[in-house]
Amino acid sequence: MSNTRIERDSMGELQVPEAALYGAQTQRAVDNFPISQQRMPAQFIRALILAKAAAAKANVELAQISAAQGDAIVRACEQLLAGDFMQHFPVDIYQTGSGTSSNMNANEVIATLASRLVSEPVNANDHVNCGQSSNDIIPTSIHVSAALALHEQLLPALRHLVQVTLAKAEQVHAFVKTGRTHLMDAMPVRMSQVLQGWAAQVQANIDHLQTLQPALQALAQGGTAVGTGINAHPQFAQRFCHHLGELTQVEFTQGDNLFALIGSQDTAVTVSGQLKGTAVTLMKIANDLRWMNSGPLAGLGEIELEALQPGSSIMPGKVNPVIPEATAMVAAQVIGNDAAIAIAGQSGNFELNVMLPIIAHNLLSSIELMANASRLLGDKAIATFKVNESKLKEALARNPILVTALNPIIGYQQAAQIAKLAYKEGRPIIDVALEHTDLSREQLSDLLDPEKLTAGGI
Numbered sequence: 136m137s138n139t140r141i142e143r144d145s146m147g148e149l150q151v152p153e154a155a156l157y158g159a160q161t162q163r164a165v166d167n168f169p170i171s172q173q174r175m176p177a178q179f180i181r182a183l184i185l186a187k188a189a190a191a192k193a194n195v196e197l198a199q200i201s202a203a204q205g206d207a208i209v210r211a212c213e214q215l216l217a218g219d220f221m222q223h224f225p226v227d228i229y230q231t232g233s234g235t236s237s238n239m240n241a242n243e244v245i246a247t248l249a250s251r252l253v254s255e256p257v258n259a260n261d262h263v264n265c266g267q268s269s270n271d272i273i274p275t276s277i278h279v280s281a282a283l284a285l286h287e288q289l290l291p292a293l294r295h296l297v298q299v300t301l302a303k304a305e306q307v308h309a310f311v312k313t314g315r316t317h318l319m320d321a322m323p324v325r326m327s328q329v330l331q332g333w334a335a336q337v338q339a340n341i342d343h344l345q346t347l348q349p350a351l352q353a354l355a356q357g358g359t360a361v362g363t364g365i366n367a368h369p370q371f372a373q374r375f376c377h378h379l380g381e382l383t384q385v386e387f388t389q390g391d392n393l394f395a396l397i398g399s400q401d402t403a404v405t406v407s408g409q410l411k412g413t414a415v416t417l418m419k420i421a422n423d424l425r426w427m428n429s430g431p432l433a434g435l436g437e438i439e440l441e442a443l444q445p446g447s448s449i450m451p452g453k454v455n456p457v458i459p460e461a462t463a464m465v466a467a468q469v470i471g472n473d474a475a476i477a478i479a480g481q482s483g484n485f486e487l488n489v490m491l492p493i494i495a496h497n498l499l500s501s502i503e504l505m506a507n508a509s510r511l512l513g514d515k516a517i518a519t520f521k522v523n524e525s526k527l528k529e530a531l532a533r534n535p536i537l538v539t540a541l542n543p544i545i546g547y548q549q550a551a552q553i554a555k556l557a558y559k560e561g562r563p564i565i566d567v568a569l570e571h572t573d574l575s576r577e578q579l580s581d582l583l584d585p586e587k588l589t590a591g592g593i
Contacts, residue, residue, distance in 0.1 A: 156223050158243040158259065164236035170229040175237050175492060176499040180224050181216065182280035183241050185382050186272055186356070186375075187263060188212035193374035194265045203253045204262050211248035228496045232482070232489030234273035238264070266367040266375075267359065270397050270487050274355040277403060277495045279379065279387065282351040284499055285344060285406075286385055288506040293341050293413070297334045299513035303520075304330035310522050311585045312437055313530045318426075320536050323585040326522060333420045333517075337509075340413040347409060350402045352386060358393030361486040400488045403498055404480035410501045411473040417508060418466035421459035424516055428456050436526045441519035458516040465508040472497035535564045537583045543593055544582070545572055 139150040144159035151162045188209045195205030215223070223244045230236045242259035249257040257263065264272075308327035315321050357372025359365050364372075372389040379387050390396040430436035446455035476497050479490030488494075531537075535557035538550045545553075549571070557567040565579050574582070581587070 156244040156247045157225075157240055158247070160236065160239040160259075161226060161243050164226045164230055164240065168227040168230045168236070170227050173228045173496075174221065174224060175226065175228060176280070176496055176503075177221055178284050178499045178503070179276055179280045179495045180221060180237075180241070182283060183237065183272070183276040184212045184215050184220065184245070185379060186276055186279060187241055187245055189375050189379035189382055190265065190267055190272075190356075190371075191263070192378040193371055194368075196374055197266075197368045197370060199265050199368055199371075200262050201255065203255055204249070204257050207249035207253035207257055208245055208263055210252055211245045214248055215244070228492050230492055232491060233269050233487060234276075234491045234495070235269040237492065238267075238269040238272055266371045267356070268366075270360050271355045271358040271393070273491050273495075274396055274400070274488070277400070277491065277498065278351050278354055279383070280495065281403065281406060281498050281502065282348065282385060282387075283383060284502040284506075285348065285351070289502045289509075290341060290344060292506040292509040293337055293344075296509045296513040296517075297337050297341070299518050300330050300334040300337070303517050304334065307522055310524060310527055311531065311589055312527045313534050313536075320530075320534050322536060322539055323531060323534070323588050325586075325589045328589065329423070330517070333423070336416045336419070337413075340409070340416055343409050343412065344406075347402070347406050351406060353388050353390040353396070353402075355390055355393055355396035357389050358397045362392075362394035362397050364393070394486065398486050398488065399483040400476075400480045400491070400494050403494050404476055407473045407476040407498055407501065410498075410505065411470050413505060414466035414469035414473075414501070417505065417512065418463050421462040421466070421512065421516075424459045424520070425456045425463075428459075428520070431523075435530075436523055437530075438520045438522055440516055443515065456516075458511050462508045462512045462516075465504045469501040469505060472501045531585045532563055533561070535567075537564050537585065537588065538568065540582050540588055541568065541572070541574075544574070 138153045140153050141148050142151045142159040142162065144163070146163070149159055149162055151158060155162075191200065191205040191208035191212075194200045195202050224237070224240055226236045226240050239259065242263040245263045246257045246259040249263070304327040307330065308325060310326040311323050312326055312329070313320055314324040354372075354376060356375050357364055357367055359367050376387045376389055395401070424438070424440065427435055427437040428440045431439065440456050440458070442454045443457055446453035446457075476494050479494045480488070482488055482490040535554040538554045538557070541550050541553075553564065553567050553571050556571070557564045560567070565576065565583055568574065568579050568583075569576055572579075
């Protein structure tokens, strides 16, 4: 093999690309796992590099490595984060279940760069990995990457969606539409009430996710191989969390029980479950928009979504609800991701979960997908749709269910007969009610006023 060099590890020698920053253990993983050609997520690798920098700072303070070695490791991490670091992390998602290959990939790359910055040797295992095991640094990196992704991506995107939806609700408050239950005509609602309902659903998901942030920010670091903390300084975890907080501007703490955080991924499973709940909310909103936009002639046609692209390769003039459709697909993928995470979560056999890479990948994928989709849904669907007022008024005028407002006066049975007759004859409910009750047109107009009916009450 040309353009290679010989690297050695505990299993012997093998050839590594000459220009690669990584070493033998990374190359073994590349050779052993040619499965998906998908690498670990960039957010995860970023968190892993940040963790290595925090560990180096802690280890210097605790005199576990020299100041020169620690400084070189930190500078190497900074150099990676400032550039295109993913080119140095080729290990497939589908690798050893502890994520050891990804941990050693980071150790080797950082050690190579650090060694160029200092006269004394920097070893991947002894110095970059000092006080750590794959079994605590990988669960830690899952928590850190998910916590940062929530803080930096998803929660801001969901808050933006709430703000956009509430602003649109104010704009469309004057419009009243036929409500629907079971997809069938029901009592009228204001368009603003519909959007305020959506916003409340999204806000509830924000609140639920925020309650999980402290659990995500509690880390397994310090447990090392099995949770006992073997080979880690007693103060390592505390110092590590302090420095990681300085690097990320997010507060992290050592978990109360490291055996639980290494032997299980219950927090990740719970967070994924809430992401699934958020996906269900986004799918509901997306589908409501699709139904309201349907037509424009043979559907509901209550709103007109912004025309973003031609909708057919064969039918000229057709425009489709592409943003809600994309959002619905994102939601479906997140629901699928959650199923895989649930299965992976039960693979905490004794002292270690052995499906950590797929948990990291799916969790971060769900967060990123929904963050991006939420902003698109807000900005290119909700904020920009137009209301078709003539369609709304036409449907309201012909809606026999408005007779529900007469129940307290004429009773359910008589109201049902009037509604059925109005359906059968295709006539406005007010005309049929005028013929079959003692109420005047003025009284009926007041009682059946759709705007008043959106306020509830008797």
